[in-house]
Amino acid sequence: MNVNSVDSLVTEIQGLSGSSQDLAHLNNRLKQSEDVIRSQAATFATCLTRIDPSIHSLGYLYILEACTAGAVPEAQANELIISVVRFIDVCSVEQILLVPDKFISVCKRLHEQVMKLGAPMRAVGPLLMAIRKIQTSPEHLTPLHPDFLQVCLSAKCYKVGYGVLEDDICEVDQPRDFFLYCYYGGMICIGQKCYAKALELFHNVVTAPMSTMNAIAVEAYKKYILVSLIHLRQFSTTFPKYTSSVAQRNLKNFSQPYIELANSYSTGNISELKAFVEANQEKFENGNNLGLVKQVVSSMYKRNIQRLTQTYLTLSLQDIANTAEISTPKEAEMHVLQMIEDGEIYAAINQKDGMVRFLEDPEQYKTCEMIERIDSSIQRIMKLSKKLTTMDESMSCDPLYLSKVRERQRYDLHDFDDVPQRFNL
Amino acid sequence: MASSSSGLTFKLHPLVIVNISDHHTRVKSQSQPPTPGAGDATSSSSSAPRVFGCVIGVQKARTVEIFNSFELLYDPSTRSLDRSFLEKKQELYKKVFPNFYILGWYSTGADAEESDMHIHKALMDINENPVYVLLNPLINHAQKDLPVTIYESEMHVIDGIPQLIFVRSSYTIETVEAERISVDHVAHLKPSDGGSAATQLAAHLTGIHSAIKMLNSRIRVLHHYLNAMQKGEIPCDHSLLRQVSSLLRRLPAIESEKFQDDFLMEYNDTLLISYLAMFTDCTSTMNDLVDKINIAYDRHSRKGGRTAFI
Numbered sequence: 214m215n216v217n218s219v220d221s222l223v224t225e226i227q228g229l230s231g232s233s234q235d236l237a238h239l240n241n242r243l244k245q246s247e248d249v250i251r252s253q254a255a256t257f258a259t260c261l262t263r264i265d266p267s268i269h270s271l272g273y274l275y276i277l278e279a280c281t282a283g284a285v286p287e288a289q290a291n292e293l294i295i296s297v298v299r300f301i302d303v304c305s306v307e308q309i310l311l312v313p314d315k316f317i318s319v320c321k322r323l324h325e326q327v328m329k330l331g332a333p334m335r336a337v338g339p340l341l342m343a344i345r346k347i348q349t350s351p352e353h354l355t356p357l358h359p360d361f362l363q364v365c366l367s368a369k370c371y372k373v374g375y376g377v378l379e380d381d382i383c384e385v386d387q388p389r390d391f392f393l394y395c396y397y398g399g400m401i402c403i404g405q406k407c408y409a410k411a412l413e414l415f416h417n418v419v420t421a422p423m424s425t426m427n428a429i430a431v432e433a434y435k436k437y438i439l440v441s442l443i444h445l446r447q448f449s450t451t452f453p454k455y456t457s458s459v460a461q462r463n464l465k466n467f468s469q470p471y472i473e474l475a476n477s478y479s480t481g482n483i484s485e486l487k488a489f490v491e492a493n494q495e496k497f498e499n500g501n502n503l504g505l506v507k508q509v510v511s512s513m514y515k516r517n518i519q520r521l522t523q524t525y526l527t528l529s530l531q532d533i534a535n536t537a538e539i540s541t542p543k544e545a546e547m548h549v550l551q552m553i554e555d556g557e558i559y560a561a562i563n564q565k566d567g568m569v570r571f572l573e574d575p576e577q578y579k580t581c582e583m584i585e586r587i588d589s590s591i592q593r594i595m596k597l598s599k600k601l602t603t604m605d606e607s608m609s610c611d612p613l614y615l616s617k618v619r620e621r622q623r624y625d626l627h628d629f630d631d632v633p634q635r636f637n638l
Numbered sequence: 639m640a641s642s643s644s645g646l647t648f649k650l651h652p653l654v655i656v657n658i659s660d661h662h663t664r665v666k667s668q669s670q671p672p673t674p675g676a677g678d679a680t681s682s683s684s685s686a687p688r689v690f691g692c693v694i695g696v697q698k699a700r701t702v703e704i705f706n707s708f709e710l711l712y713d714p715s716t717r718s719l720d721r722s723f724l725e726k727k728q729e730l731y732k733k734v735f736p737n738f739y740i741l742g743w744y745s746t747g748a749d750a751e752e753s754d755m756h757i758h759k760a761l762m763d764i765n766e767n768p769v770y771v772l773l774n775p776l777i778n779h780a781q782k783d784l785p786v787t788i789y790e791s792e793m794h795v796i797d798g799i800p801q802l803i804f805v806r807s808s809y810t811i812e813t814v815e816a817e818r819i820s821v822d823h824v825a826h827l828k829p830s831d832g833g834s835a836a837t838q839l840a841a842h843l844t845g846i847h848s849a850i851k852m853l854n855s856r857i858r859v860l861h862h863y864l865n866a867m868q869k870g871e872i873p874c875d876h877s878l879l880r881q882v883s884s885l886l887r888r889l890p891a892i893e894s895e896k897f898q899d900d901f902l903m904e905y906n907d908t909l910l911i912s913y914l915a916m917f918t919d920c921t922s923t924m925n926d927l928v929d930k931i932n933i934a935y936d937r938h939s940r941k942g943g944r945t946a947f948i
Contacts (some may be wrong), residue, residue: 295750577899577909578910579903581902583902598919601923605926608930613934613935614930614934
């Protein structure tokens with residue numbers, strides 16, 4: 214293909230953008246002339262205006278990628294962003310899927326440029342659309358996910374980011390994407406005040422398989438401790454057994470002040486906690502976690518009140534204030550009221566004599582809505598169970614696993630009856 | 639066998655059938671086991687001894703209703719039933735059931751034999767027209783009806799000689815409430831050594847499932863019929879409509895709020911239990927998976943010691 218002239222390229226692209234065989238053909242040709250296009254990117258930029266991105270997405274993508282591959286001067290950055298945004302908006306999905314990595318690199322350039330320009334909001338919509346177009350299934354994690362979440366964080370559009378987080382992930386392209394995705398996702402959840410989901414995401418980062426320590430896991434572990442204290446009111450330093458041993462050994466060394474914070478939290482003494490936070494303020498600031506730490510301190514009151522529900526049936530507001538180290542009964546009443554509204558405790562406040570009566574969970578499980586809830590949970594767990602069984606079976610056939618098990622067979626022949634004996638050397 | 643022309647209607651109670659089958663099973667299991675060399679199915683069944691007994695009941699005009707039966711000993715040498723025992727039993731039964739008469743006798747086997755006529759004639763002095771109830775103990779899965787046949791004797795002229803031969807009669811099954819309960823019980827017998835609770839639960843649930851399936855299909859037929867009646871394709875049959883409406887009024891049995899509450903609570907409890915069971919199952923699968931992954935991929939996992947491998 215004679216790419217030396219812009220016209221020939223344009224005609225070629227326009228001609229071969231019809232059926233899927235044509236597209237495959239065009240793809241090959243473009244791949245062969247990739248270097249040529251790249252070296253003369255500036256000249257080819259003009260033909261961008263002559264081809265329609267919605268019909269000729271493949272050709273457009275090649276040229277666009279070549280244009281963005283090099284350093285982009287300030288002046289052109291804005292134009293570039295506009296054209297990329299427009300392209301993402303109208304491109305056709307089948308053509309994109311022929312060269313997904315080019316598409317991803319174009320989007321990443323967009324992300325870089327908007328971050329440089331300081332206008333992350335411009336990329337939120339386009340990146341979301343890009344993710345949906347390139348995903349093979351809703352459970353697929355693309356390299357664009359963490360970029361999108363980062364842009365949402367910078368632009369403070371937490372809600373949009375949160376929408377993407379609701380899909381469960383089952384396929385991951387690159388481990389680094391996964392780490393970043395969970396980390397940013399956790400931060401977005403904190404922004405949305407959904408601490409449960411944030412805890413889950415940070416937990417995923419901390420327990421993900423890793424062969425060496427990485428900084429994302431360290432930061433995530435610090436936030437994990439803090440969110441666990443805010444949401445669960447407790448923190449345990451034991452790792453679940455699916456955590457990698459690398460993480461188990463090293464994570465604690467990097468987050469010493471946080472673990473001490475957790476220890477002092479468990480004593481239940483608010484003034485001690487406050488003193489500790491004061492003393493280590495700059496360490497928390499360095500980790501950008503001071504806001505979270507302050508939330509931890511305020512959640513201490515809730516923890517103390519919750520512990521009271523386990524001991525007492527009725528308590529006066531004065532006693533609550535004293536035990537939980539709250540200054541006045543009025544403030545204690547406000548705390549209790551807030552907790553009742555959030556659904557964290559069940560209680561009734563009698564304002565006449567200032568007594569609080571702690572009640573049981575009023576859920577009687579005799580409504581039809583409850584039936585529907587349980588039914589949908591059962592459906593979800595059935596799907597999950599199927600996935601787990603297939604994963605388990607594929608794991609049992611994994612040659613790496615079988616070789617390790619055969620090693621262990623030397624120790625005891627009777628333990629592993631389910632390993633097929635005919636594979637014995 | 640020709641069919642009977644006496645015009646008598648026979649009604650058989652399930653108790654008789656259960657008795658005969660019980661008698662046969664008992665004798666068969668107590669007799670000597672067949673020799674190991676005999677692998678032939680037919681030979682083992684032919685060695686199963688025939689059992690004999692008497693049937694008693696009531697005869698009103700043209701209806702013969704057979705209620706009960708008792709066993710008798712067969713004397714192969716004289717080819718007749720034990721007479722004195724029969725009379726003793728007859729007296730005992732007369733005291734409890736004064737209405738019941740000896741209506742005939744029963745036996746097991748595939749078909750009526752010539753020697754049976756001998757016994758039949760011997761009984762003719764008690765009842766001038768005895769019946770012969772024959773149960774076929776061979777289980778034939780293709781056959782849908784009961785393997786029970788009732789024979790009467792008739793005088794037919796064969797080859798110029800008047801002879802008594804057996805002729806088949808039709809019969810219906812008649813049940814009393816008490817008998818329905820016992821038949822239901824027998825039908826739902828689970829194998830007592832039927833493995834674990836899991837297989838018994840599966841058998842129980844299969845029974846319920848087939849019952850519900852049959853109920854569903856019958857209701858569907860009714861529904862279809864009523865739809866057609868509404869559209870006018872079939873002429874309105876008021877008596878049928880009355881029956882359907884009375885059926886519908888039987889359910890629901892209770893309609894109070896307390897019932898609703900209790901019912902929903904129990905329903906939710908069952909759902910929660912199955913949810914819990916699935917949870918446990920999932921957790922165990924996940925545990926296995928994590929162990930396997932740890933062994934395969936974690937380079938620094940514990941060496942030398944054995945992990946719990948379930």
